[in-house]
Amino acid sequence: MRAQTTAEIKAIALKHLSEGGPDAVSLRAIGREMGMSGSAIYSYFDTRDALITTLINDIYTSLLDQVESARDAVPPDDIAGRIVAWGQAVRLWSLSNPQGFRLIYGDPVAGYHAPTGGPAPEAAKRACLGLTELAAAAWPRAKATQAFIEHQWSDFSPGLADTVREHFPDLPPAAVALALRMWGRMHGLIALEVYGHLGTQTGDPAKLYHAELLDLLRSLGLQVEHVRHPGTPRASA
Amino acid sequence: MRAQTTAEIKAIALKHLSEGGPDAVSLRAIGREMGMSGSAIYSYFDTRDALITTLINDIYTSLLDQVESARDAVPPDDIAGRIVAWGQAVRLWSLSNPQGFRLIYGDPVAGYHAPTGGPAPEAAKRACLGLTELAAAAWPRAKATQAFIEHQWSDFSPGLADTVREHFPDLPPAAVALALRMWGRMHGLIALEVYGHLGTQTGDPAKLYHAELLDLLRSLGLQVEHVRHPGTPRASA
DNA sequence: TTCTAACTCAGAACGGCGTTCAGACTTTGT
DNA sequence: ACAAAGTCTGAACGCCGTTCTGAGTTAGAA
Numbered sequence: 001m002r003a004q005t006t007a008e009i010k011a012i013a014l015k016h017l018s019e020g021g022p023d024a025v026s027l028r029a030i031g032r033e034m035g036m037s038g039s040a041i042y043s044y045f046d047t048r049d050a051l052i053t054t055l056i057n058d059i060y061t062s063l064l065d066q067v068e069s070a071r072d073a074v075p076p077d078d079i080a081g082r083i084v085a086w087g088q089a090v091r092l093w094s095l096s097n098p099q100g101f102r103l104i105y106g107d108p109v110a111g112y113h114a115p116t117g118g119p120a121p122e123a124a125k126r127a128c129l130g131l132t133e134l135a136a137a138a139w140p141r142a143k144a145t146q147a148f149i150e151h152q153w154s155d156f157s158p159g160l161a162d163t164v165r166e167h168f169p170d171l172p173p174a175a176v177a178l179a180l181r182m183w184g185r186m187h188g189l190i191a192l193e194v195y196g197h198l199g200t201q202t203g204d205p206a207k208l209y210h211a212e213l214l215d216l217l218r219s220l221g222l223q224v225e226h227v228r229h230p231g232t233p234r235a236s237a
Numbered sequence: 238m239r240a241q242t243t244a245e246i247k248a249i250a251l252k253h254l255s256e257g258g259p260d261a262v263s264l265r266a267i268g269r270e271m272g273m274s275g276s277a278i279y280s281y282f283d284t285r286d287a288l289i290t291t292l293i294n295d296i297y298t299s300l301l302d303q304v305e306s307a308r309d310a311v312p313p314d315d316i317a318g319r320i321v322a323w324g325q326a327v328r329l330w331s332l333s334n335p336q337g338f339r340l341i342y343g344d345p346v347a348g349y350h351a352p353t354g355g356p357a358p359e360a361a362k363r364a365c366l367g368l369t370e371l372a373a374a375a376w377p378r379a380k381a382t383q384a385f386i387e388h389q390w391s392d393f394s395p396g397l398a399d400t401v402r403e404h405f406p407d408l409p410p411a412a413v414a415l416a417l418r419m420w421g422r423m424h425g426l427i428a429l430e431v432y433g434h435l436g437t438q439t440g441d442p443a444k445l446y447h448a449e450l451l452d453l454l455r456s457l458g459l460q461v462e463h464v465r466h467p468g469t470p471r472a473s474a
Numbered sequence: 475t476t477c478t479a480a481c482t483c484a485g486a487a488c489g490g491c492g493t494t495c496a497g498a499c500t501t502t503g504t
Numbered sequence: 505a506c507a508a509a510g511t512c513t514g515a516a517c518g519c520c521g522t523t524c525t526g527a528g529t530t531a532g533a534a
Contacts, residue, residue, distance in 0.1 A: 027492065048492060189421035264522090
C-alpha cells in the first residue's frame with residue numbers, strides 16, 4: 001500500500017529528526033533503515049524538500065493540536081487563563097520537541113525555502129487565528145493601555161491578513177498587532193531556551209517564562225490572582 | 238604571512254555566509270576561490286567547526302560593537318532612551334545581517350556544537366552585562382511593577398552568573414531576570430521577522446517592534462514621551 | 475653551510491549526501 | 505495477452521568534511 005509506505009517514510013524521518021536534528025533527515029539513511037535504496041524514496045516524494053515540507057506541516061499541526069486543546073481546557077470567559085494556557089502549552093511542546101521547533105521556526109535545512117506563492121499552511125492560519133482570538137477577547141480591557149498602537153490592515157502579509165479579516169471582520173487592526181506582539185513575546189524566551197542561550201539549569205527558564213506571561217497579562221489590564229504557579233503544567237484554574 | 242591568509246579565509250567565509258547562509262560556508266569552496274586546495278585550509282583551522290566558531294565570535298562582536306555604540310550615543314541618565322537605542326540597534330543589525338543572526342541565534346550548521354566546557358564567549362558576556370546594566374538602571378522604578386518576580390542567583394548558568402555577580406554585586410536577582418526577559422522580548426519579534434514569519438511587508442514589523450519597545454518601557458514604569466517615532470533609526474532624543 | 479625540523483600545500487582517497495537515469499520487475503486495466 | 509503505470513535497484517555525477525601521503529619551502533641550530 002502506497003499510503004503505508006509514505007507513512008513509514010515520514011515516521012522514520014521524524015525519528016531521525018528528533019534524534020539528530022534537521023540535517024539527520026537524509027533520504028539515503030531513511031532508505032537504508034527501510035531496506036530500500038535511497039533513490040526509491042523518489043517514488044513517494046519528489047525531492048527532499050518535499051519531505052521536509054510535509055514534516056513541517058505535520059509537526060506544526062501537532063503543535064497547534066496541543067496548544068488549542070490546552071486553551072480549550074480553560075473556560076472561554078477566563079481570558080487570562082486561556083492566554084496563559086496557550087503560552088505554557090507552546091513552551092512545553094517546544095521543549096518536548098526542540099528539533100520540531102527548530103524545523104518550524106529556525107533554519108529548516110540547507111537551502112530549503114517554503115513555496116512562497118502558495119497559500120499559507122493550515123497550521124500557520126490556526127496559530128494566527130488562535131492568537132488573534134485571544135487578543136480580540138482581551139482587547140476591550142487592553143485598549144486602555146495599548147491605545148498607542150497604530151496599525152493598518154494593509155501592513156500584513158496578504159494571505160494571512162485575508163484569513164484573519166474574514167474571521168474577525170470588526171476587529172481593529174491594533175488588536176491584530178497585539179496578537180503578533182503576544183506571539184513575539186512568547187516566542188522570544190522559548191527560542192532562547194530551545195537554542196541554549198539561557199544557561200543550562202532546568203528550573204530557571206520556567207520561572208522566567210511564567211513571569212513574562214504574568215507581565216503580559218498586566219500589559220493587557222487583566223487580573224492575575226487566580227493563575228497558578230508554574231509548578232503545575234496547566235497554568236490556569 | 239599566516240595572519241593574512243587566515244584573515245582572507247575568514248573574509249571569504251563571511252562573504253559566502255551572507256550570500257548563501259551557514260551551509261554555503263564550505264572549505265572546498267573557500268579554497269577554490271583562493272586558488273588553493275580544500276585541504277589546505279586545515280593548516281589554518283583544525284576543522285570546519287573551528288572556522289564557524291571564529292565566525293560566530295567575530296559576528297557576535299560586531300553586533301555588540303554596534304549595539305553598545307548606539308546605546309552610548311544616548312546620555313546615561315536617559316534610561317528609556319538607552320533601552321530603546323539598544324533594542325533598535327539589535328533589530329537593525331539583525332536585519333542587515335540576517336545570516337549572521339541565524340549563525341548566532343539559530344542552528345549554525347549541521348551538527349555544530351559550541352565548546353560547552355569552555356568559558357563563555359566575550360561577546361555573550363558583553364550582551365548579558367549590557368542588558369543587566371540597563372535593567373539595573375531601570376530597576377528602581379521597575380521594582381514597583383515587577384515585584385512579583387522571584388528569582389535566585391543559583392538559577393543561572395554558572396559562567397555568566399559569576400561574571401554578572403562580579404560586575405553587579407548588589408543587584409537583586411530579580412533585576413537579572415528582568416534583563417533576560419527584556420532580551421527575550423526583543424529577540425522574539427526580531428527572530429520572527431528574520432525568519433520570515435511576520436509576512437512580507439517591510440514597513441509593518443518596524444511599527445510592531447517599536448510598539449513592543451514602548452510597551453516594555455511602560456512595563457518598567459518609564460516615561461515614553463520623548464522617544465522618537467521609528468521613522469528615524471536612532472530612536473531616542 | 476649543512477642538516478633538520480616545522481610548516482604549507484596538492485592530490486588522492488573514504489564515506490556521506492541529493493539527485494538523475496537506464497533498466498528490470500511487478501502490478502493493474504483493458 | 506498486451507500495454508501502461510508504478511516500484512525499485514544500482515550506477516553515476518557532483519557536492520561535502522576529513523585524513524593521509526608526499527612533495528616543496530622555510531627557518532633555526534649545529
